Amino acid sequence: MMFKKNTGSKLLQREQRLAYLLLLPTFLVLIVVALYPLGLVFVTSFTDRTFASPREPNYVGFNNYAQLLSMTIRELPPLIDEETGLQAVDQKTGEPLYERPLRVLPREPRRYREVSQFSFFGKRYVLGASDPDFIKAVWDTLVFTVISVLLETILGLGIALVVNSPFKGRGVMRAAMLVPWAVITVVSARMWQWMLAPTRVGVINVILQGLGLGDGNIAFLSQPEWQLPALIMVDVWKTTPFMALLLLAGLQLIPNELYEAARVDGAGSFRQFISITMPLLRPTMAVALVFRTLDALRVFDLFQVMLAQSRYSMASYNYYQLIGNRAMGQASAIGVIIFIFIFIFAVAYIRLLGVKTD
Amino acid sequence: MRLSRYFVMACALIVALFLVGGLAVAQEKVVITVAAGAVGQELELTREAAQRYMEANPNVEVRVIDTPDLATDRYGLYLQFFEARSSDIDVYQIDVIWPGDLAEHLIDLYELGAREVADEHFPAIIENNTVEEQLVGIPWFTDAGLLYYRVDLLEKYGLEVPKTWAELEEAARVIQEGERAEGNEDFWGFVWQGNAYEGLTCNALEWIYSNGGGTVISPDGVITINNPNAVEAIEMAARWVGTISPSGVTGFAEEDARSLFQSGNAAFMRNWPYAYALGQAEESVIAGKFDVAPLPAGRSGHGAATLGGWQLAVSKYSNNPEIAADVALFMASSEEQKIRAVKGSFTPTIMTLYEDPEVLEAAPFFGTLYDVLINAVARPSTITAPNYNEVSTLFFRAVHSVLTGAKDATSALEELELELQALTGFEIGEP
Numbered sequence: 001m002m003f004k005k006n007t008g009s010k011l012l013q014r015e016q017r018l019a020y021l022l023l024l025p026t027f028l029v030l031i032v033v034a035l036y037p038l039g040l041v042f043v044t045s046f047t048d049r050t051f052a053s054p055r056e057p058n059y060v061g062f063n064n065y066a067q068l069l070s071m072t073i074r075e076l077p078p079l080i081d082e083e084t085g086l087q088a089v090d091q092k093t094g095e096p097l098y099e100r101p102l103r104v105l106p107r108e109p110r111r112y113r114e115v116s117q118f119s120f121f122g123k124r125y126v127l128g129a130s131d132p133d134f135i136k137a138v139w140d141t142l143v144f145t146v147i148s149v150l151l152e153t154i155l156g157l158g159i160a161l162v163v164n165s166p167f168k169g170r171g172v173m174r175a176a177m178l179v180p181w182a183v184i185t186v187v188s189a190r191m192w193q194w195m196l197a198p199t200r201v202g203v204i205n206v207i208l209q210g211l212g213l214g215d216g217n218i219a220f221l222s223q224p225e226w227q228l229p230a231l232i233m234v235d236v237w238k239t240t241p242f243m244a245l246l247l248l249a250g251l252q253l254i255p256n257e258l259y260e261a262a263r264v265d266g267a268g269s270f271r272q273f274i275s276i277t278m279p280l281l282r283p284t285m286a287v288a289l290v291f292r293t294l295d296a297l298r299v300f301d302l303f304q305v306m307l308a309q310s311r312y313s314m315a316s317y318n319y320y321q322l323i324g325n326r327a328m329g330q331a332s333a334i335g336v337i338i339f340i341f342i343f344i345f346a347v348a349y350i351r352l353l354g355v356k357t358d
Numbered sequence: 359m360r361l362s363r364y365f366v367m368a369c370a371l372i373v374a375l376f377l378v379g380g381l382a383v384a385q386e387k388v389v390i391t392v393a394a395g396a397v398g399q400e401l402e403l404t405r406e407a408a409q410r411y412m413e414a415n416p417n418v419e420v421r422v423i424d425t426p427d428l429a430t431d432r433y434g435l436y437l438q439f440f441e442a443r444s445s446d447i448d449v450y451q452i453d454v455i456w457p458g459d460l461a462e463h464l465i466d467l468y469e470l471g472a473r474e475v476a477d478e479h480f481p482a483i484i485e486n487n488t489v490e491e492q493l494v495g496i497p498w499f500t501d502a503g504l505l506y507y508r509v510d511l512l513e514k515y516g517l518e519v520p521k522t523w524a525e526l527e528e529a530a531r532v533i534q535e536g537e538r539a540e541g542n543e544d545f546w547g548f549v550w551q552g553n554a555y556e557g558l559t560c561n562a563l564e565w566i567y568s569n570g571g572g573t574v575i576s577p578d579g580v581i582t583i584n585n586p587n588a589v590e591a592i593e594m595a596a597r598w599v600g601t602i603s604p605s606g607v608t609g610f611a612e613e614d615a616r617s618l619f620q621s622g623n624a625a626f627m628r629n630w631p632y633a634y635a636l637g638q639a640e641e642s643v644i645a646g647k648f649d650v651a652p653l654p655a656g657r658s659g660h661g662a663a664t665l666g667g668w669q670l671a672v673s674k675y676s677n678n679p680e681i682a683a684d685v686a687l688f689m690a691s692s693e694e695q696k697i698r699a700v701k702g703s704f705t706p707t708i709m710t711l712y713e714d715p716e717v718l719e720a721a722p723f724f725g726t727l728y729d730v731l732i733n734a735v736a737r738p739s740t741i742t743a744p745n746y747n748e749v750s751t752l753f754f755r756a757v758h759s760v761l762t763g764a765k766d767a768t769s770a771l772e773e774l775e776l777e778l779q780a781l782t783g784f785e786i787g788e789p
Contacts, residue, residue: 050744052441054462102773111780113773198606200544201617205606215605222553222609223762309751310554310758323434324747326459 038339045332051322057329064333070130072112074104075123101126134334137312138341143228144313145296148235152292153285155236156243161277163244164251174248181241189305192234196220196306227311231302239295243288250284251277286353293349297342314338387419388678390685392449393436395668396424398632399702407689407697420685429453429556436460445675448682454501454667454736455556455750457487457494458743465672466492470683478692479707485577486736487669489743495669496690497707499698502663502727502734503564504650506619506627506637511537521661523565523594523654526626530602533625542623547602549615550628552595552761557611558754559737560664561628565591567735569656572789574753575738575778582789583753584775587657592767596760608761620644628653630666634723635703650723652730665734667707699724705731745781752777 045064049057076098081088088097098117105112105128112128115135119125129135163174180188195203198219209216220230254277262272300315309320318338322331394404401424408420425432433456439447440463452460468476472493476484483497505526507519511533520526530547537545551557567573571588575581599605604618612629619627620636622643627633631650638645653661670686672679688694696711698704700720705727711717712728739746756774759765775786 052437052463053744100769102769102776111776113777197614198609199604199614199618201614217600217604217606219606219609219762222606222758224764308555310755323437324430324751326437326744326747 041332041335044329045336047329049328049332051326051328051331053326060329064330065337066130067110067330068131068134068333068337070110070112071115071135072106072128074101074106074126074128076101076104076117076126078124098124101128133312134314134317137314137317140228140311141297141299141313141315144232144235144299145293148232148239149289149292149296151232151236152240152243153289155240156247156288157285159240159244160247160251164248177244178241180238181245183238185238185301186305188238189234189302192230192237193221193306196230198222221306222310224311227307231306234306235296235299235302239292243292246288246291247281247284250281250288253284254280282353289353290346290349294342294346297345298338314341387417388681389419389421390448390678390682391421391423391446392451392670392685392689393425393447394422394451395427395432397427400704403698403702403704404689407694408685410694411685411688415684418681418685423447425451440673440675443675445673445677448673448676448678449686450671450673451498451668452495452671454483454486454665454669455739455746457669457671458489458740459746460671461489461492461494461743463674464494465674465676465679465683466494467496467672467683467686468493470672470680471687472496472683475687475691478709480709480731480734482665482731482734482736483667483669483707486665486740489740495671496686498668498670498690499695499704500668500707500731500734501630501632501666501705502730503560503628503653503666504631504634504663504727504730505653505661506629506633506648506650508533508625508644508648510647511625519651520626520654523568523656526654527594527598527602530625534602537625544623546604546618546624548598548626548628549603549607549610549618549624551612551615552599552603552607552610552758553614554754554758555611556750556754558757559750560666562592562595562754562757563664563735563737564628564653564662565595565656567662568653568658568660569594570658570789573735573738575742575749575782575784576787576789577736577738577741579741579782579784580787581775581778581782581784582787583778584771584786585789587789589767589771591656592757592760592771595757596763596767599761608758619648631703631705631723631727634721650726652726652733660733661730663730663734665731665736667705742782748781749778752781 044057046059046061047057048060048063078087079097079099080086089095090097101114101117104126105114110130112130113132115127115129115132117124117126159177163170163177167173183191197205198217198221200206200209200216202220204220205214205216205218208214208218218226220226258276258280259272262276267275298315299313300319303311303313303316304319307316309324312320314334315338318331318334321327321334325331392404392408394401401422404422408422411420412418425435433453436450436452440460450460450464457464468491475496476493479497480500483500484493487493487495487497505520512519512529515529515532515536517529517532518525520529526548534545534547551561563573565571566583566588569587569591571585571591572582574583599607607615612633615624615627615629616633616636618624619629619633620642634650636642637648653663655661670690672682672686676682690707692708692711695704695706695708696714696717699706699711699717703721705724706712706717709728709732712724718724737746738749742749752774756765756770756777760767760770778784779786
């Protein structure tokens with residue numbers, strides 16, 4: 001379209017050529033450092049290549065992807081007590097018993113393992129996947145992203161509003177606020193790991209016990225129900241300042257006259273917040289959200305340092321498959337899936353929030 | 359992550375090419391580079407050994423470079439060198455579980471002079487380092503699980519050093535109840551490594567093997583994990599959690615256990631030999647109050663200690679493999695291991711050093727260690743290569759799920775057996 005419109009002007013054509021010429025080095029660098037490796041990852045994902053092995057890789061088609069993404073749902077038949085002919089129940093808890101998923105899930109052509117169980121209309125089902133760790137990693141990453149970004153946005157907005165209002169020591173406050181964000185993630189992860197130690201060596205356990213919660217022996221990083229909350233807490237502690245900083249920049253763009261005019265018209269502070277602050281902050285917030293969400297989807301260091309191999313994020317599972325398991329083909333497929341995943345997320349986000357891209 | 363890795367590797371390659379080009383012109387001496395550990399005094403001792411080698415062989419320059427402290431990080435680094443077929447490093451310090459995985463990148467030391475000295479080392483380690491009749495690493499120093507116990511507390515309650523797991527459980531319970539009654543609420547009977555990581559594989563292997571439950575996968579490639587003795591051993595450990603061991607033990611690694619034991623808040627601890635020197639240090643509150651013993655026995659009638667430790671291996675991509683092998687054999691020789699044992703209490707792999715008076719004077723507990731090491735059990739790493747990491751991960755996650763109460767031992771091991779079969783393709787059998 002643009003070319004057709006512009007054909008009339010020679011000057012414009014010349015300027016356009018110059019623009020492309022000036023962009024050329026950037027494109028070349030981009031091809032070398034981004035497109036080529038990405039293409040290589042894409043090609044490797046169709047092979048069974050082993051990392052650091054002289055063996056020739058074989059072409060395996062979509063096998064790696066099928067292995068990662070295959071899922072199935074099967075009904076678990078109730079266990080029948082042979083004496084009574086009724087469904088057996090657990091002696092201790094009194095809960096009804098069902099057949100074990102191991103007996104129900106298919107083993108050919110690929111083996112399915114249990115991801116989770118759920119009840120629906122009085123029947124018991126099991127969700128199986130050929131790589132339950134990957135499915136769980138995707139799910140955990142999503143939960144982590146949604147909750148942490150939500151909390152960071154709410155808290156970040158609160159903090160931004162506070163440090164935006166004039167008060168004594170505001171400069172010091174703004175600087176102090178940034179400290180958690182300035183600490184290297186691996187360092188802060190290790191620090192939190194010590195504070196979350198599973199005995200009264202850890203300060204969190206001491207505090208909770210002092211408040212009458214728990215017995216001072218809560219294993220935050222190895223009990224499944226505590227792992228994600230602990231990680232989300234650390235991420236919120238660390239990244240809220242970043243969110244607050246971005247939102248603060250947005251708040252400072254809003255002209256003060258608008259508030260003055262609103263006050264003259266008799267609008268209260270809540271009304272001012274809803275009608276002036278929120279709409280005008282929207283573009284900034286959209287950018288901040290896109291930033292944080294894409295960042296959170298790629299989370300690696302927190303999971304790697306604090307949970308290692310007991311629970312994965314998408315990125316730490318990718319690392320484990322490559323280095324720990326040396327399955328380079330599989331790891332490449334995970335890389336491609338993460339890439340597509342984040343791409344879809346980014347596009348959807350930008351559309352949804354109406355971020356202007358040009 | 360992915361993009362930057364390739365970029366860094368490309369840059370490294372370019373730099374390496376320049377270096378090689380430059381060296382070819384400037385080089386007179388043969389340069390041998392050794393990638394070694396740097397935990398505690400390790401690096402210093404290795405540098406001293408390199409110095410001694412250079413004095414004896416003036417035409418060789420031995421460079422010692424340090425590598426990350428965490429074994430998994432070190433493994434990742436080595437793999438990147440091997441992936442690039444780099445000749446930058448000639449001698450690698452490798453963990454006891456890596457020979458199988460890395461064998462395809464390593465040289466057979468039997469062909470380069472190790473045949474004569476191999477018999478001096480513990481046979482279990484030599485067997486572990488032998489892949490398809492080739493010796494891919496010369497043992498350098500070793501490690502094995504030990505039972506640490508408080509001598510003063512056993513005396514106070516009139517108890518013997520436990521010989522079986524049942525005795526340990528009972529003794530731990532008695533001491534814990536007694537100490538708590540006297541007001542130390544934080545006191546625990548027995549601490550060990552229960553987090554989901556390689557350390558749990560070592561601990562669980564000791565429970566299972568000492569109970570006659572096999573080694574998960576036997577050295578000749580049979581999956582043996584699903585048996586009643588193994589189930590019993592894991593159920594026993596699950597029973598400890600929250601009774602004689604803190605419920606947080608499912609998040610413990612070596613240092614968590616040591617910090618509890620060394621602060622005087624535990625009666626027994628399972629740990630590696632390194633904790634001995636630290637516990638006897640002057641500022642330690644338990645200095646002089648504890649000792650070590652072999653781990654207790656189960657149904658098999660004898661205790662078991664998981665074999666750890668490090669080997670020196672020579673890279674296939676080395677430009678001077680003969681000289682590199684000579685450096686490795688020199689560093690792992692009896693004289694050098696003795697110096698390391700005396701100066702840094704590194705446990706030798708050469709059997710006669712355990713009778714050496716100078717060594718025993720520097721580290722009296724080495725006497726106990728000999729019996730432990732001669733009976734040590736290797737993890738099934740060589741037979742399952744290159745899948746050992748995955749085997750171990752499946753195993754410790756299965757055990758961890760029982761310890762946290764997410765699964766019962768019977769079904770966890772049944773599932774593990776099928777997983778291992780799918781992964782390795784081995785037969786299933788009895789231990």
